[in-house]
């Protein structure tokens with residue numbers, strides 16, 4: 594059954610590749626929403642956490658050049674000219690941080706779980722000064738912030754609180770039984786693991802443009818997953834960095850700090866950008882997805898809001914709506 598499914602996906606992927614570059618069709622209709630992957634392949638998250646590592650290695654990574662570096666906890670892939678995905682496949686979150694190298698300085702979009710030392714990896718990829726900007730300040734995205742001197746952050750109470758660091762209890766779940774399959778890096782202490790405090794050097798927000806030299810990244814404030822969620826758009830190269838606002842796995846509207854209403858607005862906004870981007874770079878599981886998923890994201894939230902999304906399961910007061918390649922988890926009572 595499974596091998597049949599994979600062969601089907603392969604044929605589908607080949608057929609889609611044969612259709613040419615999606616950027617040739619600037620007018621993206623809802624009909625063009627991609628059906629690139631199915632949930633069987635991308636899940637192993639959400640409610641079905643057991644043996645999540647069976648989905649590894651995720652085949653999408655094989656499209657990119659793997660970059661050798663010294664830290665076994667991480668895998669590094671070159672996903673585009675001057676863009677590296679720094680991936681942590683050993684832990685259930687499978688978080689991805691991106692190093693974007695400009696002519697003047699480099700931007701780190703997130704710093705991962707803080708289990709391995711991401712600074713050592715970054716120093717092997719660039720000699721330039723590095724600025725950190727977080728897609729949002731959930732603990733799995735800010736773990737290495739304290740290793741860097743220059744950190745841009747949003748002017749929100751939520752961000753300021755996260756910058757203070759955490760007690761070990763706040764991040765203990767990341768290390769729980771069944772969530773980590775790789776050996777921890779040498780010197781890592783489970784009992785001492787916590788989110789370390791960091792200092793925000795500069796306040797940034799909606800509409801700000803960060804010119805790293807040869808590439809301009811514009812900040813979009815996109816709350817819903819977290820109050821301080823942002824996306825970055827590189828309009829010239831038609832790339833959107835989504836953070837946790839979109840990835841190929843369950844999307845969380847229900848967690849503390851999350852807001853279904855805000856997420857729905859964000860989804861509509863990102864959907865409106867579908868014609869302006871070719872690729873979305875996402876922060877969990879798979880680094881690059883077709884930009885047309887933004888259309889599917891907008892449609893998904895619109896369908897949930899209008900009561901037209903009927904493929905869902907209910908457990909523990911949560912509703913998980915299934916869509917092609919992703920799902921959306923919402924509280925039963927909005």
Ligand SMILES: [Zn+2]
Pocket residue numbers: 729731818819837
């Ligand atoms: Zn998050």
